[in-house]
Amino acid sequence: MRKLVPMARTAPSTPVPAADAVDVGCCPSVVVDVLDDEEAAALAAGFAALADPVRLRLLNLVATAPEVCSCDLTGPLERSQPTISHHTRILSEVGLIAGEKRGRWVYWRVVPERLSQLRAALAPS
Amino acid sequence: MRKLVPMARTAPSTPVPAADAVDVGCCPSVVVDVLDDEEAAALAAGFAALADPVRLRLLNLVATAPEVCSCDLTGPLERSQPTISHHTRILSEVGLIAGEKRGRWVYWRVVPERLSQLRAALAPS
DNA sequence: CCAGTAGATTGGCAGGTGTCGATGCATCGA
């Protein structure tokens, strides 16, 4: 710890008096709220799903079309079918995409609400 | 591949005609643009920095105060000093926080512009 | 100059992650 600071700064013991009370009720923000361990873990899980280039491009492909079949992902993403299945699974487990099986194929679409939640977590207000 | 679709859907070959031309020039969006490998990798690196509960809470502590000393992070985050140093390094390497050394201490603050960039990548428009 | 302190670095370990080939399961067409 330090004894004296060369510049005046707010005490870390009182970061922001009562900002968590203004919480919308659905999406805590990293910037304005005070995160506890659970909230941080939940948000981290969401961002972890976005922390891979292949998954980001997969999400991108699904987002820029009404819906996309799994079979149309292996080509553009240049990954094997099991790998694509692995990534769609991860994205769907955190609720970023949702799949519907029709016949032999699975069609994916984005879940914009989930995307908005993660985006709100980075919002300054 | 499939021969016939049970429901009409847009061809994957033309996801969105010319959306990348409307790019702001600074922040590609997963939802509206067409991501290439480099853009996806850059974004993924940013989200990877947010994909850890300890780092999220660290960012949270720094964001909810004008600036925070490293020595004031080990306590709330309940991690050793090398681990805190490890996390501040990762967050600063992706530009989410910036540190300034004053005397024996390093004071951290958030870089809101970088946060906005990542947030914009999740924006629907 | 020297002892004390804040922070960075190193080394090592345990667990997680991305990838693919092989295989299993369900569905469709013939």
Add this chain to the structure above:
DNA sequence: TCGATGCATCGACACCTGCCAATCTACTGG
């Protein structure tokens, strides 16, 4: 009914990541 196909699962491998103890570096105060 049977072969073909789209997708999920499994097993294995290489790599990455979070963590800490020990150590190093830079700065302060005496």
